[in-house]
Amino acid sequence: MTWVTPETGLILGAVTVPLLLLLYFLRLRRQPLRISSTMLWVGAVEDLHANAPFQRLRPSLLLLLQLIALCLIVLSLMRPLVEGGAIKEGKHVILIDRSASMYADVHDGETRFDKAKLEAKELITQIHGGGLFSASGGETMVIAFSESAEIVIPFSNSEQQLNSAIDAIDPSHGKSNIEDALKLARAYTTNVDPEQNGMSMGNSAQLELFSDGNISDLNLQALQRGETIRYHQIGDVNDYNVGITMISAKRLSEASDEVQIFLSLVNSGTKTVTTDVEVSFNGIPVGIQQVQIPQRDGDMLGSKSVVFAPFEIPTGGVVHAAISAKDLLEIDNIASLIIAPPKELKVLLCENGEQLIRTVLEGMPLEKLHVVSPQTLVSMIETGETSQFDVVVVRDVQLNSLPQGRYLLFGPPPKLNVFSTFVEGEAQVMLVARERHPVMRFVRFEDIVVSKGYEIVTDTNVEILLEGSGWPAVMGARENGIQIIYVAFDPLESNWPYLRSFPFFIYNAVQYLGRGGDAISNAHRNVGQTMAFDIPSGVDVVTIEESNGDQHAVQVDVNGTITWGPVRLSGLHKISWDGKVQRRVAVNVPTEELDISSNASISIGATKVTSSGTSESSFVQLWPWALGSVLVVLLAEWWVYQRKTGGVSRFHKSRSTQSWT
Amino acid sequence: MSEFGKTVHSRPDKVDALLGSTLMASLDKLDIVARKIFSGKTQGERRSRRRGMSVEFADYRQYTSGDDLRFIDWNVYARLDKLFMKIFLEEEELTLGIAIDASASMEFGNPNKFDFARRLAMALGYIALSSHNKVSLFSFNDQGVKRLSALRGRKRTRDVGQWLLDLIPQGGTAFVDACKTISTARQGRGVLVVVSDCFDIEGTKQGLSYLVGGGWDVFVMQVLSPEEINPLRSGLEGDLRLEDAETADTCEITVTAPLVDKYMQRLQSYCEQIRDQCKRVGAGNVKVSTDIDMEQLLVEYLRSRGLLR
Numbered sequence: 003m004t005w006v007t008p009e010t011g012l013i014l015g016a017v018t019v020p021l022l023l024l025l026y027f028l029r030l031r032r033q034p035l036r037i038s039s040t041m042l043w044v045g046a047v048e049d050l051h052a053n054a055p056f057q058r059l060r061p062s063l064l065l066l067l068q069l070i071a072l073c074l075i076v077l078s079l080m081r082p083l084v085e086g087g088a089i090k091e092g093k094h095v096i097l098i099d100r101s102a103s104m105y106a107d108v109h110d111g112e113t114r115f116d117k118a119k120l121e122a123k124e125l126i127t128q129i130h131g132g133g134l135f136s137a138s139g140g141e142t143m144v145i146a147f148s149e150s151a152e153i154v155i156p157f158s159n160s161e162q163q164l165n166s167a168i169d170a171i172d173p174s175h176g177k178s179n180i181e182d183a184l185k186l187a188r189a190y191t192t193n194v195d196p197e198q199n200g201m202s203m204g205n206s207a208q209l210e211l212f213s214d215g216n217i218s219d220l221n222l223q224a225l226q227r228g229e230t231i232r233y234h235q236i237g238d239v240n241d242y243n244v245g246i247t248m249i250s251a252k253r254l255s256e257a258s259d260e261v262q263i264f265l266s267l268v269n270s271g272t273k274t275v276t277t278d279v280e281v282s283f284n285g286i287p288v289g290i291q292q293v294q295i296p297q298r299d300g301d302m303l304g305s306k307s308v309v310f311a312p313f314e315i316p317t318g319g320v321v322h323a324a325i326s327a328k329d330l331l332e333i334d335n336i337a338s339l340i341i342a343p344p345k346e347l348k349v350l351l352c353e354n355g356e357q358l359i360r361t362v363l364e365g366m367p368l369e370k371l372h373v374v375s376p377q378t379l380v381s382m383i384e385t386g387e388t389s390q391f392d393v394v395v396v397r398d399v400q401l402n403s404l405p406q407g408r409y410l411l412f413g414p415p416p417k418l419n420v421f422s423t424f425v426e427g428e429a430q431v432m433l434v435a436r437e438r439h440p441v442m443r444f445v446r447f448e449d450i451v452v453s454k455g456y457e458i459v460t461d462t463n464v465e466i467l468l469e470g471s472g473w474p475a476v477m478g479a480r481e482n483g484i485q486i487i488y489v490a491f492d493p494l495e496s497n498w499p500y501l502r503s504f505p506f507f508i509y510n511a512v513q514y515l516g517r518g519g520d521a522i523s524n525a526h527r528n529v530g531q532t533m534a535f536d537i538p539s540g541v542d543v544v545t546i547e548e549s550n551g552d553q554h555a556v557q558v559d560v561n562g563t564i565t566w567g568p569v570r571l572s573g574l575h576k577i578s579w580d581g582k583v584q585r586r587v588a589v590n591v592p593t594e595e596l597d598i599s600s601n602a603s604i605s606i607g608a609t610k611v612t613s614s615g616t617s618e619s620s621f622v623q624l625w626p627w628a629l630g631s632v633l634v635v636l637l638a639e640w641w642v643y644q645r646k647t648g649g650v651s652r653f654h655k656s657r658s659t660q661s662w663t
Numbered sequence: 664m665s666e667f668g669k670t671v672h673s674r675p676d677k678v679d680a681l682l683g684s685t686l687m688a689s690l691d692k693l694d695i696v697a698r699k700i701f702s703g704k705t706q707g708e709r710r711s712r713r714r715g716m717s718v719e720f721a722d723y724r725q726y727t728s729g730d731d732l733r734f735i736d737w738n739v740y741a742r743l744d745k746l747f748m749k750i751f752l753e754e755e756e757l758t759l760g761i762a763i764d765a766s767a768s769m770e771f772g773n774p775n776k777f778d779f780a781r782r783l784a785m786a787l788g789y790i791a792l793s794s795h796n797k798v799s800l801f802s803f804n805d806q807g808v809k810r811l812s813a814l815r816g817r818k819r820t821r822d823v824g825q826w827l828l829d830l831i832p833q834g835g836t837a838f839v840d841a842c843k844t845i846s847t848a849r850q851g852r853g854v855l856v857v858v859s860d861c862f863d864i865e866g867t868k869q870g871l872s873y874l875v876g877g878g879w880d881v882f883v884m885q886v887l888s889p890e891e892i893n894p895l896r897s898g899l900e901g902d903l904r905l906e907d908a909e910t911a912d913t914c915e916i917t918v919t920a921p922l923v924d925k926y927m928q929r930l931q932s933y934c935e936q937i938r939d940q941c942k943r944v945g946a947g948n949v950k951v952s953t954d955i956d957m958e959q960l961l962v963e964y965l966r967s968r969g970l971l972r
Contacts, residue, residue: 032904032915037668038768038776038891039862040907040914042933046925047916 004083011080018072022065067639071632078628092208093157094129094142095187096122099213099236100171101148101178102529102572102595106214106241106330114236114600115173118212121234123165125210130161143190143207144168149176149530149568151183157190173550175333175572176530177592178217184209188226212236215601218594224607235613237600242271244295244327245334245596247305251321251341260312261341265323269295269304270597277327281310283341284319303597318343320574320586331598333572338588347516348372350391352379354398358499359412362508363395392516395508398492406483408515410508413492415456420463420479421488427457430470441478441487441510442467445503450475452498455491476507483562485536487511528592532567533575541579549573549589667899668890670775678824681785686958690786693961693971694794695759695854722750758799758853759791760879762845763827765802765809766836767908768862772888772953773897779953780858780886781827786961787856788823790971792816797853800826803841805834810848835909836863842870846877855879856970860886861937862909871944881946882970885937888953891930895923 005011037043104115122144129142141157144167155167191207209231225231248266253259269275274297281289289310296304315321321339329335346369351360354376363371372391374382376399382388388407398413415421432447447468457473460466467487468476477488498504527533537544537558544564546554549571556564569575569589577585603612675681726735726746739747761784769777784800791798792814800811800823811826838859845855855874861867861883874881890897895918905914916922934950941948949968951960965971 032902034906035667035903036771036906036908038771038860038888038908040905040910040912041862042926042929043905043914043916044912045929046922047914049925049929050922 006081006083008080011076011078014079015073015076018076019069022068022072063642064639067635067642071635071639074628074632074635078625078632082624082628084624092140093191094125094140095191095207095209096125096142096144096168097180097183097187097209097211097213098122098144098146098154098168098171099148099178099180099211099217100146100174101216102175102333102591103178103214103216103243103331103598104236105173105175105333106237106243106598107332108237114214118234118236119168119171121236122168122210122212125234126161126164126168130159130164143187144171145183145186146171146174147180147183148174148178148570150179151186153186153190172570174529174570175589175591175595176528176568176570177594178213179219180211180217180223181219184223188229208232210234211604213604214598215604216595216597216599217604220604220606225609231606231609231611233604233611233613235600235602237598239600239602241330241598241600242269242273243331243334243596243598244269244271244275244277244325244329245331245591246323246325246337247334247593247596249321249323249337249339249590251339259314259316261315261321262312263289263310263321263323263339265308265310265337267293267295267306267308267325268593268596269306270298270599271304271329272297274304275327277325279308280324280326282322282324283313283315285322288313315341316343320588331596334591334596336573337590338574340586340588342517345517347392347512348390349512349516350374350379350382350388350394352376352394352396352399354413356494358493359395359397359508362505363512365505366509366512368512393512395512398494404484404486407485409484409486410489410511410515411486412489413456415458415488415490416486418479418481418484418486420461420481421458423459424456424490425459427452427455427470427473427490429453430455430472430475432468432470432475434469435476436465436467439465439467439478440514441476441507443510444506445510446501447503449501450496450498450503452491452496454495458488458490480561480563482560483536485515487515527569527587527589529570529572529589530568530592531589532565533569533577533587534563534565535577535585536563537579538562544577544579544584547576547578549575667894667897668771668773668888670770670773670778672774674775675778675781675828678785678821678828681782681824681827682789682820686786686961687789689958689962690790691793693790693966695757695787695791695796695971723747724750757791757794757796759787759796760799760801760845760853760855761787762801762803762841762855762857762859763830764804764836764838764857764859764861765830765832766804767833768836768860769886770832771908772890774888774953776860776886776888776953777830777832779951781830782957783858783884783886783951783960784856785824785827786957788814789817789820790961792820792823798823799853801841801845802830803837803845804832805837805840807837808841808844836866838863838866838870839873842873846873846879853879854970855881857881857883858886859883860891864933864936864940867937868940871940871946875944875946881941881944882968883937883941883946883948885934885948885950886953887930887950892952894918894926895920899923 098118100115104118105113108114108117126142129140141159142164143157144154144164145151146154154171155164158164187207187209209229211231212234214237215233215235245268246265247268248264250264251261252264253261263281265279267279275295277293277295279291279293280287291308291310293306293308295306298304319341321341322336324336327335346367348370349363349368349372351363351371351373352375353359357373360371360373379396379399380401383401383403383405386405388394388405391407393408393410395410396412400414401411401416404416404418409416415424430452432450435442435445435447437443452470452475455473455475458464458477460474460477463479463481465478466474466476467478468474473490475490477490479486479488493499493504533546539562542558543555544558546556546566548554550573554566556566558564572589572591575587575589576583577587603610605611723736723739724747726748730748734749736747736749739745763780763784765777769780788798788800795815798814798819800814802809809830811823814822836859857874871881871883890899900918902917903915905916907913938948947968947970949964961971
């Protein structure tokens with residue numbers, strides 16, 4: 003227990019307690035009464051030792067009650083505090099995790115997210131509630147985070163506003179990243195002292211984290227000096243989940259009407275789970291399998307890959323995969339995929355010298371392959387004839403202008419702003435590739451050696467797909483209606499044509515570009531990613547409808563594309579213009595969120611925080627209770643006094659008077 | 664609280680108020696009993712242990728010359744041929760002394776102790792006068808002893824009443840001095856009934872010795888009011904400064920159950936001391952509460968205690 007103003011209470015106690023005792027010593031203003039003889043009364047009083055000063059303080063319930071009341075008043079003036087509850091002063095930042103794992107059931111349909119909001123509101127009540135007894139002098143800010151973070155309400159001391167803001171937090175099915183949330187919190191709370199090398203002035207805000215502890219970037223963070231965090235664990239350590247981590251599809255090259263579906267399933271529980279997996283196309287079941295998913299092994303989740311026999315999908319549509327196992331997290335029990343209709347491409351090819359790529363393209367199921375010389379290509383560009391082709395493939399030809407279209411270019415960089423700055427690149431080997439990109443799928447890059455090429459100075463508009471030891475080797479870019487996959491060297495200046503990965507790359511790139519940037523096997527996205535599409539000219543605004551029915555109007559930019567995101571929810575998203583649903587996008591739950599076992603403690607950098615643990619004490623004011631007790635004691639004192647003076651005589655009236663005649 | 668112990672009933676202002684006709688009728692058959700042999704100056708109605716001339720036979724003795732021939736039992740002479748004299752119990756005059764405590768302490772209680780004492784004295788006096796006994800009345804306080812002596816005959820009943828009505832309780836008790844005066848001024852042997860609250864234990868001890876030594880058959884009636892017997896029952900409460908009616912001494916108390924318990928223990932103990940002292944000197948003792956019915960007191964209690972028959 004701590005005392006805020008002990009001196010005040012001690013002084014008051016030193017004055018009033020002796021005063022009360024003195025009042026008991028002092029004679030009362032007594033009522034005179036004439037009686038026949040005081041002889042017996044004197045003796046009776048002597049018997050009770052009433053005349054001895056110190057014996058006059060014989061056990062007296064009245065005195066005891068008055069002393070208790072006085073001591074309680076003194077204690078209340080000393081303002082006792084006990085540890086516990088929330089700190090009421092200072093600034094608090096409530097961080098609410100709204101990632102996918104927070105949608106696991108806790109009890110009877112209540113999710114972790116619901117519980118987190120409830121507990122956050124209880125904390126707000128502790129901080130800002132309490133009516134007359136409240137000593138709240140602080141402010142609270144609420145931040146919700148998943149893939150990204152947003153301030154739900156800036157610092158406020160209004161309990162009502164804070165609760166309303168928490169109620170209004172939108173759900174999200176993304177993965178949990180706390181970095182943005184911490185940045186936001188620090189931006190609003192840290193006062194930098196310029197005289198101390200930018201160190202913080204005074205105490206930072208108290209961070210209150212409501213989460214299940216499944217935060218992907220937690221180990222990458224660290225608490226700053228003076229920063230404290232309290233972790234409110236939501237969920238149970240033993241919670242388990244079975245979900246679909248990946249869904250993909252591939253049209254068979256030999257029979258383009260047939261599609262094969264691939265699934266990956268995980269089990270975060272400690273027991274093997276047997277479940278049915280059903281695949282449907284446009285709502286019609288097309289396949290079902292019973293699979294066993296092994297239990298987790300330590301930190302490794304149990305996983306199972308499922309391949310369905312090819313089935314015929316002659317048109318485009320939506321593939322749904324669903325598992326029947328009952329678990330706590332339902333949103334990952336369904337995964338979706340958009341299947342584009344089969345399309346045979348028209349490709350224009352122009353090579354300078356050796357017909358290296360032609361050999362590959364001729365092996366592909368194309369509707370048309372038109373091979374032209376560099377001079378013909380230039381004239382076709384000038385006349386706009388290239389627009390008749392789905393993809394234009396050019397090797398070792400310097401193009402000064404490019405009309406709108408989709409291009410696969412090798413060698414000299416085209417005259418586009420994004421590739422305007424370059425130098426000659428030296429020999430290099432390949433180091434890193436974006437293997438999940440549709441263009442780089444099944445492309446083994448480790449053996450590629452390039453003798454020379456073009457070292458492009460890239461900016462953020464360029465997506466590097468393959469990074470060499472000296473310069474980027476393969477890039478993707480969009481500019482003014484042009485979509486381009488650019489290889490910054492001539493394959494003849496490398497060993498790539500001799501490698502198996504070369505035809506895979508050509509195939510992937512032509513298919514990717516020919517389908518408007520959507521590969522059939524990657525026609526879905528995860529929550530948290532951004533959608534970007536080319537929209538036909540003449541459309542200014544498109545409507546994106548989320549899986550929960552929320553609609554958003556998105557403006558088409560000057561390049562004829564829309565960009566929207568990050569995507570918040572899993573499920574099917576519809577993109578409409580001209581009053582019709584023109585495209586659909588399947589969004590699935592990120593893999594990181596499938597392990598839903600709640601963590602009893604979290605580690606932020608080197609700091610380990612246990613559930614509801616805090617590095618700073620909080621206190622509860624006790625003086626209101628002391629004052630309330632005073633009232634009770636005074637009531638008891640009044641009752642005792644009444645009994646002693648009036649009531650007691652009635653009590654004794656019933657006593658017999660012995661044998662008087 | 665100032666009403667505690669204050670007399671609220673009507674005070675007797677006439678002789679009839681002291682002794683009502685109903686009570687008077689029930690007292691006619693009563694007589695005073697003396698536990699000692701007394702010799703009065705005039706022949707009375709009291710049986711004496713001295714053989715005398717009453718109608719009540721006591722014994723025989725042989726005739727001697729000069730005896731009154733009227734008392735020879737001729738039937739015995741006829742059977743035994745000897746003269747025997749019939750001896751009768753002599754009926755002797757008895758003096759009833761009634762000593763009333765007229766100190767200020769008696770002016771207390773409800774019913775009032777002094778009023779009670781006067782009514783008791785009136786009743787005893789009436790009994791004695793009705794039985795042809797001599798009645799002497801005494802009242803005592805620290806201002807001395809007042810007396811009304813040698814009353815005989817029922818016609819003096821009103822004198823007794825008037826004398827009692829004229830008494831005013833005041834001052835201290837001075838019981839020892841009063842006893843000295845009463846014992847030395849005695850004009851005949853008899854029964855002395857002392858009516859007092861006896862709030863002077865030392866004085867009571869000495870005074871009783873004087874009285875008994877003076878030949879009185881003493882009977883002490885300790886009169887206390889209900890307020891003195893059970894203060895709580897009579898409404899005593901609060902923080903009080905008690906003032907002694909005789910000595911003006913004060914005592915400050917806060918009425919609590921333990922204190923009243925102590926007081927009642929003290930009172931009980933004090934009454935036992937009075938009783939023991941009376942026993943020691945051969946005096947009778949009765950403690951009386953003033954709320955008792957007078958007829959019940961006289962007809963039942965005092966008869967059972969041997970003061971009346």
